[in-house]
Amino acid sequence: MSDIAAPGGQVSPEHIMQIGMGFMASKVLLSAIEMELFTDLARRPGALKDVQGRLGLHPRAARDFLDALVALGFLQRTDGVYANTPETELFLDRHKPSYIGGILEMANHRLYRFWGEMTEALRTGRPQNEAKAGDEPIFEALYADPARLKQFLKAMTGISHGANVAIARTFPWAQYHSCVDVGTAQGDLVAQVALANPHLSGIGFDLAEVQPVFEEYVEQLGLGHRLTFVPGSFFTESLPKADVVMMGHILHDWDLEQKKMLVRKAWDALPAGGAFIVYETIIDDDRRKNVFGLLMSLNMLIETPGGFDYSGADCMGWMKEAGFKDTRVEHLVGPDSMVVGIK
Amino acid sequence: MSDIAAPGGQVSPEHIMQIGMGFMASKVLLSAIEMELFTDLARRPGALKDVQGRLGLHPRAARDFLDALVALGFLQRTDGVYANTPETELFLDRHKPSYIGGILEMANHRLYRFWGEMTEALRTGRPQNEAKAGDEPIFEALYADPARLKQFLKAMTGISHGANVAIARTFPWAQYHSCVDVGTAQGDLVAQVALANPHLSGIGFDLAEVQPVFEEYVEQLGLGHRLTFVPGSFFTESLPKADVVMMGHILHDWDLEQKKMLVRKAWDALPAGGAFIVYETIIDDDRRKNVFGLLMSLNMLIETPGGFDYSGADCMGWMKEAGFKDTRVEHLVGPDSMVVGIK
Numbered sequence: 063m064s065d066i067a068a069p070g071g072q073v074s075p076e077h078i079m080q081i082g083m084g085f086m087a088s089k090v091l092l093s094a095i096e097m098e099l100f101t102d103l104a105r106r107p108g109a110l111k112d113v114q115g116r117l118g119l120h121p122r123a124a125r126d127f128l129d130a131l132v133a134l135g136f137l138q139r140t141d142g143v144y145a146n147t148p149e150t151e152l153f154l155d156r157h158k159p160s161y162i163g164g165i166l167e168m169a170n171h172r173l174y175r176f177w178g179e180m181t182e183a184l185r186t187g188r189p190q191n192e193a194k195a196g197d198e199p200i201f202e203a204l205y206a207d208p209a210r211l212k213q214f215l216k217a218m219t220g221i222s223h224g225a226n227v228a229i230a231r232t233f234p235w236a237q238y239h240s241c242v243d244v245g246t247a248q249g250d251l252v253a254q255v256a257l258a259n260p261h262l263s264g265i266g267f268d269l270a271e272v273q274p275v276f277e278e279y280v281e282q283l284g285l286g287h288r289l290t291f292v293p294g295s296f297f298t299e300s301l302p303k304a305d306v307v308m309m310g311h312i313l314h315d316w317d318l319e320q321k322k323m324l325v326r327k328a329w330d331a332l333p334a335g336g337a338f339i340v341y342e343t344i345i346d347d348d349r350r351k352n353v354f355g356l357l358m359s360l361n362m363l364i365e366t367p368g369g370f371d372y373s374g375a376d377c378m379g380w381m382k383e384a385g386f387k388d389t390r391v392e393h394l395v396g397p398d399s400m401v402v403g404i405k
Numbered sequence: 406m407s408d409i410a411a412p413g414g415q416v417s418p419e420h421i422m423q424i425g426m427g428f429m430a431s432k433v434l435l436s437a438i439e440m441e442l443f444t445d446l447a448r449r450p451g452a453l454k455d456v457q458g459r460l461g462l463h464p465r466a467a468r469d470f471l472d473a474l475v476a477l478g479f480l481q482r483t484d485g486v487y488a489n490t491p492e493t494e495l496f497l498d499r500h501k502p503s504y505i506g507g508i509l510e511m512a513n514h515r516l517y518r519f520w521g522e523m524t525e526a527l528r529t530g531r532p533q534n535e536a537k538a539g540d541e542p543i544f545e546a547l548y549a550d551p552a553r554l555k556q557f558l559k560a561m562t563g564i565s566h567g568a569n570v571a572i573a574r575t576f577p578w579a580q581y582h583s584c585v586d587v588g589t590a591q592g593d594l595v596a597q598v599a600l601a602n603p604h605l606s607g608i609g610f611d612l613a614e615v616q617p618v619f620e621e622y623v624e625q626l627g628l629g630h631r632l633t634f635v636p637g638s639f640f641t642e643s644l645p646k647a648d649v650v651m652m653g654h655i656l657h658d659w660d661l662e663q664k665k666m667l668v669r670k671a672w673d674a675l676p677a678g679g680a681f682i683v684y685e686t687i688i689d690d691d692r693r694k695n696v697f698g699l700l701m702s703l704n705m706l707i708e709t710p711g712g713f714d715y716s717g718a719d720c721m722g723w724m725k726e727a728g729f730k731d732t733r734v735e736h737l738v739g740p741d742s743m744v745v746g747i748k
Contacts, residue, residue: 075496075505075567076739077478079697082434082509085517086700088427093524095425120530123706126713127527129692130699135420139693153418162418166425174428178517181436184470187463224418349472350482354422356473357429363466370469396419 085174090130092170095163100146100154103137107145164217176364183363190364205271215275219250222310225341225398226251229308230258232392233339233402238305242267242331244296244324245312248279249289252308256285264289265302296324301331308339313377314358317368322380329384332405338386340377341400347375354397377401428517433473435513438506443489443497446480450488507560519707526706533707548614558618562593565653568684568741569594572651573601575735576682576745581648585610585674587639587667588655591622592632595651599628608645609634639667644674651682656720657701660711665723672727675748681729683720684743690718697740720744 094100097117102108108116114124128144131137136154138145146155153162172191179190188194192203204214235255239262243252246266256264266276270293280289292302297320301307307328313321328338343355355371362369374391378401381389386403393399437443440460445451451459457467471487474480479497481488489498496505515534522533531537535546547557572594582605586595589609599607609619613636623632635645640663644650650671656664671681686698698714705712717734721744724732729746736742 073491073495074739075492078434078492078496078505078509079564079739081430081477081479082438083512083697083700084431085428085512085520086704087424087696088431089520089523090700090703091421091425093527096524097527119527122530122711122713123527123703125692126699126702126706130696130703132693133696133699134424136424148416149418149421152416153421162421166421169426169428174521177428177432178521180432181439184436184440184462184466187465221422349468350475353430353473353476354426356469356476357426357433359469360433360466360473361429363469368465370465396417396422 087130087134089170089174090127091134091136092166092174094127094131094136095154095166096170098156099131100136100150100163101156103144103146104151104155104157107143109142109144113144160223162220162223164213164220166220168214168217173361173364177361180360180364183360187363189366193367205269208271211271212275215247215272218247218311219279222398223250223254224396225310225394225400226254227258228394228398229339229341229400230254232394233306233337233400235259235262235306238262238337240264240304241306241308242292242302242304243308243310244268244301244328245309246276246291247272249276249291250279251310252289253280253283253285255308256288257283262288265304266291267294267296267302269293269295296327301327303331303333304336305333306337306339307331309341311342313340314342314362314371315366315369317370320368321372322383325380325384328403329386329405334405336405338381338403338405339400340403341394341398343371343397344377344391344399344401345371345373347373349373352397358397374399374401378403430473430477432517433470434477434479435509435517437470437474437479438497438509439513441499442474443479443493443506444499446487446489447494447498447500450486452485452487456487503566505563505566507556507563511557511560516704516707520704523703523707526703530706532709536710548612551614554614555618558590558615561590561654562622565741566593566597567739568653568737568743569597570601571737571741572682572684572743573597575737576649576680576743578602578605578649581605581680583607583647584649584651585635585645585647586651586653587611587644587671588652589619589634590615592619592634593622594653595632596623596626596628598651599631600626605631607632608647610637610639610645612636612638639670644670646674646676647679648676649680649682650674651684653683654685656683657685657705657714658709658712660713663711664715665726668723668727671746672729672748677748679748681724681746681748682743683746684737684741686714686740687720687734687742687744688714688716690716692716695740701740717742717744721746 132139136150138147152160176190183190205211242265244267246268249266252264252266273291276291343358345355346352359371378389381403388404391399391401475482479493481490495503519533526533548554585608587610589611592609595607595609616634619634686701688698689695702714721732724746731747734742734744
């Protein structure tokens with residue numbers, strides 16, 4: 063925010079212009095991911111004409127596009143040869159397991175457009191995604207199409223992998239023997255926990271459609287013998303019992319009553335002394351620092367009928383209401399924190 | 406860019422996620438401008454329920470929306486009362502002459518959507534604005550509708566006012582007696598120059614449709630006796646003669662041959678010793694620093710058949726080709742610089 067004040071202490075319009083026009087930088091990066099520029103450059107860096115030909119860029123557009131990505135810090139240009147930065151090489155090459163582009167592909171295909179209707183969402187409180195036209199709830203539409211479902215589940219892995227690794231390393235797993243990941247998707251959270259803690263067994267719990275995607279993923283990681291998939295809906299069924307119940311990027315999808323119901327189901331699934339771990343972009347209690355958490359809450363406005371993100375204090379309140387005795391909030395990585403409740 | 410590297414020197418995905426999801430912060434600010442939030446708060450700060458009612462926000466959305474704007478640095482919240490920051494109070498209250506929201510209103514109504522087609526623009530080299538459907542060139546469509554034209558011309562004033570004031574103060578105007586602003590729009594550049602330099606007379610040159618908007622603006626500033634509007638097209642006519650010819654945010658709209666033609670017409674309009682001032686978001690010569698200039702060039706891809714932004718070296722080259730002997734580049738404010746050529 064150092065760009066707000068101009069030299070001499072005068073106020074400057076730069077921060078307003080930078081954020082107001084920020085969709086431009088955003089869309090340049092999203093188009094680069096869509097065109098697989100970083101995946102291409104991970105195979106081989108290239109000069110302007112070379113990259114232009116490989117990506118099918120129009121001659122009028124290629125140089126500005128690539129140089130804008132240089133200026134934004136997503137490409138390096140040395141003696142006219144364009145190459146990935148260490149960040150884009152690691153996180154935006156789709157052939158690497160560290161690829162986080164899935165969530166950004168989804169943002170490019172869907173959210174950019176739906177967020178164009180933000181004003182209507184603010185006035186009506188109603189979702190602005192696929193549900194707006196067809197009234198088909200987002201998860202039903204998603205789970206009905208295996209290819210789209212797999213893309214979505216991979217995107218979830220991309221956005222949560224860093225936090226998953228942090229939970230696997232920092233939580234006192236030595237005290238526990240089993241865990242269940244509720245709404246497990248590909249299973250990266252339970253997989254990272256199992257990789258870092260060889261004594262643990264784990265369950266991935268999600269709708270039946272997710273099972274093949276989960277099993278393919280954990281087999282690839284050689285965890286098939288310790289991790290099991292249990293199909294089910296957390297609305298209609300009890301949660302599988304385990305020493306630790308985890309919910310990552312789950313609670314924010316649902317309204318207050320649904321959130322509290324899920325917290326109670328976690329309580330029911332735990333033994334005395336068991337732990338409930340909730341994590342996502344937990345908003346700071348004073349609601350003035352975690353920009354991404356607040357924007358994710360507005361994304362729930364765009365995507366769901368009643369979902370919202372919340373602060374650590376909010377979540378600890380619901381946990382205490384359900385009977386959890388000790389609760390705490392711990393920062394993980396970037397905008398993500400976890401809230402832990404001990405039964 | 407300090408957020409690229411995580412503690413311990415590991416690469417982090419934060420910068421990628423921040424820019425990739427940057428359209429969200431952008432759209433929150435643009436919707437706030439559209440709903441005249443900052444204009445409303447300039448009249449009177451308000452608590453959540455109060456602002457919610459005044460703006461017609463849905464109860465589900467209001468708190469996240471306002472707190473996201475707090476976290477982004479566009480609102481202050483003190484004891485639950487929301488108020489503008491010094492920046493939004495000055496630049497986003499539409500009742501103040503310092504309002505720069507016009508360009509952002511235009512971005513919200515038009516560019517956000519058109520930039521959604523960036524990938525197609527990059528592949529085809531073709532505009533993605535109104536012209537895509539109807540083939541009506543942007544300026545013709547704009548100039549045919551007086552209300553839209555006035556909105557556009559005011560937006561141009563908003564985006565250029567800071568640079569106009571810098572040119573009025575820093576250029577050695579004492580050496581000259583007259584100036585002409587080519588593509589003058591509301592006339593803010595020539596008006597600021599005249600306000601800061603009482604010995605000067607000036608001409609605003611633009612299409613005839615602009616005349617009432619120009620004359621209303623310069624009359625408001627009490628400059629009617631020193632500033633004259635000359636109607637005409639810089640494609641079909643010679644430019645009015647003056648000691649200084651200025652073009653702000655003009656050259657980037659056009660292709661290379663058109664740019665060179667305009668530079669030649671400036672040369673023809675000047676006496677020996679006269680000065681040609683070109684200004685806009687001039688790209689740094691190495692094309693790796695001025696993000697906004699490079700994005701503006703991609704905006705020309707979206708908006709025009711052949712326009713592009715350019716570096717100071719590019720522009721000085723065209724000036725020298727036309728016969729200008731001394732040329733220089735001077736930074737103005739934010740992403741804007743001017744290129745000066747002396748005949």
